[in-house]
Amino acid sequence: MNPKNLLCSLENMESMLNSFSFEELSTAEASHLKRSFQAFKNDLEQKVFGEPGSVAVKVKKESTNGNSKGNLGPSPNMLIAKVSHEIRTPLNGIVGFTDLLKEDGLTSKQLEKVNAIQSASYSLLEIINELLEYSKLSTGLEDFDTIDFNFQNVIKEVTYLCKTLITDKKVTLETEIDPDIPGILVGDPSKLSQILLNLLGNAIKFVEKGSIRLRIAVKQKVKHQIRLEFAIADTGIGIPESKLPNIFNAFEQATDSTFLKYGGSGLGLSIVKQLIENLGGDISVSSTLGVGTTFKFDIPYGLGNGKKAGQAQEPKIKKEKVRQSIKGMRILVFEDNLLNQRLIEERLKSWGCTTFITENARYGLDILEKTGLDAILMDLRMPEMDGFEVTRQIRQNKDATIREIPIIALTADFSLGDKNKCKEYGINDCILKPYNPDELMFTLLKNRGKNMELTEALKKTVVNRNQHSKRLDLAPILKDCMGDVDLLQELIQLYKQNALEFIGSAKTHIRYGDFEELGLAAHKIKAGLAMMQSHELHAIIVQIQEACKTQGDVKKLQSLYSCFVDEYSKTELNIDQAFLEIKRKGK
Ligand code: ADP
DSSP states (O other): OOOOHHHHHHHHHHHHHHHOOTSSSHHOOOOOHHHHHHHHHHHHHHHHOOSSHHHHHHOOOHHTTOOTTOOOOOOHHHHHHHHHHHHHHHHHHHHHHHHHHHHHHHHHHHHHHHHHHHHHHHHHHHHHHHHHHHHHHHHTTOOOOEEEEHHHHHHHHHHHHHHHHSSSEEEEEEEEOOSSOSSSSEEOOHHHHHHHHHHHHHHHOOEEEEEEEEEEEEEEEETTTTEEEEEEEEEEEEGGGGGGGOOOOTTOOHHHHHHHOOOOOOOOHHHHHHHHHHOOOOEEEEEETTEEEEEEEEEEEEEEEEEEETTTOHHHHHHHHHHHHTTTOEEEEOOHHHHHHHHHHHHHHTTOEEEESSSSSSHHHHHHHHHHHHEEEESSSOOOSSSHHHHHHHHHHHSHHHTOOOEEEEEEEOOHHHHHHHHHTTTOEEESSSSOOHHHHHHHHHHHHHHHHHHHHHHHHHHHHHHOOOOOOOHHHHHHHOOOOOHHHHHHHHHHHHHHHHHHHHHHHHHHOOHHHHHHHHHHHHHHHHHHHHHHHHHHHHHHHHHHHHHOHHHHHHHHHHHHHHHHHHHHHHHHHHHHHHHHHHO
């Protein structure tokens, strides 16, 4: 059977399945059946159509043969999920490294170029986001910003970028901006860039020799609103008249050979149209084959309050504070992509954080057991054990400090399901790749506190547990002393002496940041605590030792120290009472 016919039959089966009354089955069984069928169909479609990039064209060929277009291509969700991950992961590397480059003291020319790369990457990202939210757009659920932005800057960035796209071509790009357009407008600048980049990108693609003109004029101006008209005219190959009415439809291309010669998905114009309409505007096209094409659209904008863009100094200051606050954090990163491993290492190092990077879940879990950490950055997709499974294991650890460690997911996939799953598994935060450094910085800061809160929580549990615990039983220790109460008293004396000595010396070591000495002092007292059945104190000492090994953070050590002091006073009281009990019994 021809694979496409097979898919057609499957399509029929699917609609039958959907309309079938599942009286015999429970709702869960019926939905399970539907899900299995959908998964099977998706797998099959992928096998028949191969890589997602080629899908659109194949679907179109079907329609030009006069057959029903149906839904033979993969569902947008399936296409999106695959493309998204493949693009976002390398894009994360590009955006991240350009961020790092910008911190290297570049010349203004270099900076301009790096900005262009970034801008391009972000536009690409924006497009992926649009793809990901394709269904959202059609249902009008897309989010649109309404912010003050510098209109001239947006146009300057877009045209600069487009000029870098015109390579080896005898093509000129001219811009004509109505001088009546105010400097600051209120609206969504990134959507405007996306629209322009799409249309200018197409023009560049379809003009071999000639010109592209971007004209922006004021179409209407009322009180607080201005309607701008944009025209992008090119002298390119043009679009056949018969294709013009459908050119804004998804997956539509002018001719069957367009894809072979120029590539593309046929999604750009449909996204542009939906964006413009959502922004309150309209788009039209006129074209003559072999002469050129003009796209015209208009968008309303609010008028800015006259404040000049680029005045925002505040976030910078705040950023510096945040940077200081995350300095010294010890972060374990689960990441399997080499480029991203290097990127995150450099990024975190530049903020003064200590990093442990691994793609191997078991090795990471091992580090976690042996090292005191402040946070975990978790790639959700890893080859051997995925991020959810690693998180599950961490959240089940018997040690509270490990179990409660903040986990921040880094994911290249967009899915609401994943977000819910993150919550379910106890992932504290989620960052979508590629992320900007500020986002990572703020998220780390937000979660840093949780570690301190944990120590406080530990303090409370220790205290509570102690308050409710039964009296300490010294009988087994007395047995070890062969019933010699005086020997037991001597032991208790020694125990108290050691503990007080530790309390005194630890304070000094913490004050001078002498982690090695503090670690040694902790080691010295550990055996005595275990012998005297001071389990809570023992647990705190283990944490202090761990924190010392990684040149621990002082705040955490201070908190553990005060935890120890509190707990010790209660333990001492318990021991004294238990000892009195023994003495009373002995009399
Ligand atoms: P893509 O460019 O990815 O194929 P678009 O939706 O942006 O998708 O464009 C759809 C089709 O419209 C293109 O494939 C091309 O055939 C035609 N087209 C768009 N812009 C132009 C243009 N400026 N000149 C000629 N043809 C164009």
